[in-house]
Amino acid sequence: VPVFVGVTEGLVIDLDDLAAKADQADVLMLSHMRGHIVDMDALMDLAQVHNLKVIEDCAHTMGAKWGDTWSGRAGIIGCYSCQTYKHVNSGEGGLLICEDDEIMARAIMLSGSYMLYGKHRAGPPIEAFEAVRLVTPNISGRMDNLRAAILRPQLRQLEAQCAAWNDRYHVVDQGLAQVAGLTRIKRPQQEKFVASSYQFLLLDWSSAAIRSVLARCLARGVELKWFGAPDPVGFTSRYDSWTYAPSSAMPKSDRILHGVIDMRLPLTFSLDDCAIVARIIAEEVAQEAKGA
Ligand SMILES: Cc1ncc(COP(=O)(O)O)c(C=O)c1O
Known part of the structure; x- marks a missing residue:
């Protein structure tokens, strides 16, 4: 059950409202809506105090930064959409970045790797899959080679x-x-x-x-x-x-x-x-x- 957090006149998440509601949730789904980025230092401090895991929805901030940190690198997961109107475009699709081995193993299983996860060239060590391989369903959200081929030159641009x-x-x-x-x-x-x-x-x-x-x-x-x-x-x-x-x-x-x-x-x-x-x-x- 989500708990919605308000927005400021700067079109970013209202950190006072977040502080007031933080104890009602375990995860903050932070959408950098229309590319407006909140003070990420203040937000991450708040998240730490309240033990909130931050997932960054960077659908509108691919290529943006808060200070010296790329959007998507402060939270535990950064998600990027490659849908038609986004900063890189493969029609549909998207990707996420994460340095947590277990979360990434789950994401790879979820994406539909079947038992071929060992072939993932950017995946975590094979041991990370042991605990999750038989308990994670397949929702078939794979990035296919054709889309990847369309996207990679765009990353350079x-x-x-x-x-x-x-x-x-x-x-x-x-x-x-x-x-x-x-x-x-x-x-x-x-x-x-x-x-x-x-x-x-x-x-x-x-x-x-x-x-x-x-x-x-x-x-x-x-x-x-x-x-x-x-x-x-x-x-x-x-x-x-x-x-x-x-x-x-x-x-x-x-x-x-x-x-x-x-x-x-x-x-x-x-x-x-x-x-x-x-x-x-x-x-x-x-x-x-x-x-x-
Ligand atoms: C802010 C924001 N987050 C997430 C999404 C979802 O992206 P996708 O359609 O690739 O799942 C969109 C898509 O339009 C978006 O604008």
């Missing part, structure tokens, strides 16, 4: 791709620097982010005003996603959308989620495209704010 995303991010961010009513996300210096998407807040705006901004931008060709709609659309589900898991209301987080506007920054956008996108958003937000 990753640094350049990340720089290209960040160039686009900075153009959009600059373009939105002076817009009344629009809150940009402050990013700490230690956060070496990879911005394959851009978020801003329309904090405390009414639903009607936000919908109006989205419609105005869409009419000019800029499609924005909103995390505040009562019903999830596309990728915008929230904790209260997941009715299969019980949750208690988190009013502080709800206020933030209500204001989160989101868009991808595909590398097919040129820097000029990004400047135009930012100009359109800036004009439409300003126009709506003036009317309100």
